[in-house]
Amino acid sequence: MNVRQIEAFQAVMSTGSVTRAGERLSISQPAVSQLIAQFERHCGFKLFERQGSKIAPTREAEALYTEVQRMVVGVAQIDRVATALREQSWGALCVAGFPAITRRMIPEIVYGFMDARPDAHFRVESMRSRALIDAVAAQHADIGFSVIPGDRSEVESVLLHALRAQCILHESHPLAQKETIAAADLAGLPFVSLGPQDLSRNRIDRVFDDLKIPRHLRVEAGESETTFSFVAANKGVAVVDPISAANNQFTQVVIREFEPCVKFDLWLIRPKARRPLNLTEAFVEYALDYMAEFASRHSA
Known part of the structure; x- marks a missing residue:
């Protein structure tokens, strides 16, 4: 039995001719006809009757034919997956x-990346x-x-x-x-600080x-976003990273440049040992383009 014999059998069954x-x-x-005859000899029984x-x-x-169809569907799925992997x-x-x-x-970033890739699945984890x-x-x-x-030696870090x-x-x-706003402008003012x-x-x-x-350190907040709640309630001022500032949901909060310059570095962390999927490489490239545009407005 070979694939060509199975293809001939599937084609005759599906077309009826x-x-x-x-x-x-x-x-x-x-x-x-020759492929069908070979397939019959291999199977040990007749596959078609002349009428x-x-x-x-x-x-x-x-x-x-039921089993052959399952195989054909499986092969087609493998082909689709291979094509999708190739096309990231x-x-x-x-x-x-x-x-x-x-x-x-x-x-x-994920929403934008997924728009053209309906077969891509993501899990997003938030952690320090x-x-x-x-x-x-x-x-x-x-x-x-x-x-x-x-x-850690298992990862490589790229400063973005x-x-x-x-x-x-x-x-x-x-x-x-x-x-x-200069640091001196905040002297003695109630200040909402990030946690230690x-x-x-x-x-x-x-x-x-x-x-x-x-x-005047009035409050310590566990995360940058929490500081916005206190500032929105007019309980102090704060200095935060620009990503949190860009996510400001409070209309009562205004955002100003801060001097002297304090830098927040953004790093890409990836494993050293494992070669990434093409999908991963495509996502990283898409993410870096997005972040580059963001950084052009907030670079130190």
Whole structure:
């Protein structure tokens, strides 16, 4: 038994004619008949009975055809998947990101990428950068977007962009009239700080410490987004990363440039050991284009 014999059998069964089967397969009628005869000898039973100028399948042929159809459907599915893999439109991808980028950027990137790839499936995980690096190292995530580089040998880190911190204030705050807020402008003001577990907190604190500018630390917030709730309630001012600032949902909060420049690095984290799917490479390329456009407005 070979594939060509099965193709001839499937073509005769589906068209009901040796002649039409030959036309479908682009071979002669005698060639079809020869393939069917070979297939019958292999099976050990007759597949077709002649009824005048027509042929009719035997009951054995009908039973065999059911299995052949399953095989044909399976082969067609394999071909579709192979085509989709080649065209970078099929597969499953797990993307991890630190909370701000997971809320603000990754959904828009995934939506846009999926529009032309209906067979692509995504899982998006929000986690802090160190947990994200561990997830990529353990291959629980295909790629990650982090604010710190990976410190494990299983991953490689690519610096994508350096983004400028932003100052956020209530719209009624007197400083809201300024286009750029200097650190000295915030001296003695109620300040909403990031929590000590947030690595960005150290960079912001260092600016004020180096300049010896006192702040009135009223609240520590676990995530950048939480600071917006307090600022919207006019309970203080804050300095946050630009990705969180771009995700501002509060009309009462205004966003201003902050001086001196505080950088928030954005890193791509990927595993070293495993060759990525074409889909992964296509997604990374799409994501980098999106982030480059964002960074052009917020680069340090």
